[in-house]
């Protein structure tokens with residue numbers, strides 16, 4: 503197995519173009535041939551926002567396992583920083599971290615090139631700071647990007663909310679939401695949809711928000727949700743998440759509402775499993791892998807809840823929450839999991855056989871879905 507838990511390999515590069523003072527480049531350096539062929543068609547997620555709003559911290563915490571406290575020492579980004587996520591994770595995209603001082607009117611800022619291949623644009627606003635300037639910049643960014651590519655999904659991270667009281671959080675979100683949308687209406691851009699998330703790197707909110715952004719870029723999401731719904735309803739499971747193990751982004755869940763506590767519980771379970779596996783699961787010489795085909799964990803909590811984790815693919819794990827009494831039918835759960843896993847693999851096989859496929863999974867035909875025989879709680883096959 504090849505999941506690495508040490509420093510992930512970065513295949514992205516720093517981009518500097520033109521003769522802007524202090525080497526602040528907004529274009530991207532001419533990539534070498536290898537990069538052109540592998541990354542040009544990958545969907546892009548842009549991280550934009552004012553200086554010190556927290557863009558690099560978000561990227562480092564979510565995708566590079568940096569601890570939140572270490573972000574205090576991050577230096578200011580002064581060039582576009584491209585990070586290829588696909589080498590260590592299920593999600594196959596690039597994140598472009600922009601310097602805070604992007605100047606859209608600079609001739610070296612090639613908005614056509616930057617926004618054309620962009621799937622999502624995350625605009626980060628520091629909620630602990632005065633956000634009037636940030637709102638102006640948000641409007642400029644969104645209107646520019648929308649003009650080039652109306653398909654972009656826009657997300658606004660109202661960030662660093664760890665420093666705010668609950669009331670203050672809600673009030674800030676309401677105010678930013680109102681003002682940002684008013685600005686769009688004034689510019690006759692009411693068609694543009696902005697999604698708002700309250701985030702902090704000091705809790706799971708940043709992972710949750712990133713999960714939602716990534717999910718919007720997975721065209722096959724309904725198929726994955728459908729498979730999860732079928733699986734849980736036939737297995738007596740209350741909630742199931744399909745996790746990208748390395749980033750702890752959940753790429754899909756069943757259609758019951760997500761509550762933050764369940765999500766945190768499942769994230770913590772992944773950490774426990776990987777940590778224990780790193781300590782006891784590797785060979786004496788340190789070789790082997792912390793997460794592989796055999797990865798399976800069951801944790802019984804003292805409130806009659808059971809957590810169940812099982813490997814689905816090299817990058818994905820299914821993490822479920824269920825009641826102790828449902829877990830008595832362990833055989834049924836295992837059988838249904840086997841069907842679920844097979845279906846997910848079929849989804850991926852179709853994905854990898856599609857030439858130029860951007861996302862690893864692909865849509866399963868409804869035929870193959872209906873061909874799955876899950877076992878029902880009453881023991882009959884469906």
Ligand SMILES: Nc1nc2c(ncn2[C@@H]2O[C@H](COP(=O)(O)OP(=O)(O)OP(=O)(O)O)[C@@H](O)[C@H]2O)c(=O)[nH]1
Nearest residue numbers: 554555556557558559573574578579602662702703
């Ligand atoms: N309290 C709090 N501080 C945060 C959070 N996220 C980032 N920070 C801090 O904000 C500061 C700036 O973070 P950066 O990630 O460097 O910000 P940036 O937007 O990349 O900055 P530029 O590269 O200058 O554009 C750092 O000291 C971080 O520790 C958060 O969620 N809460």
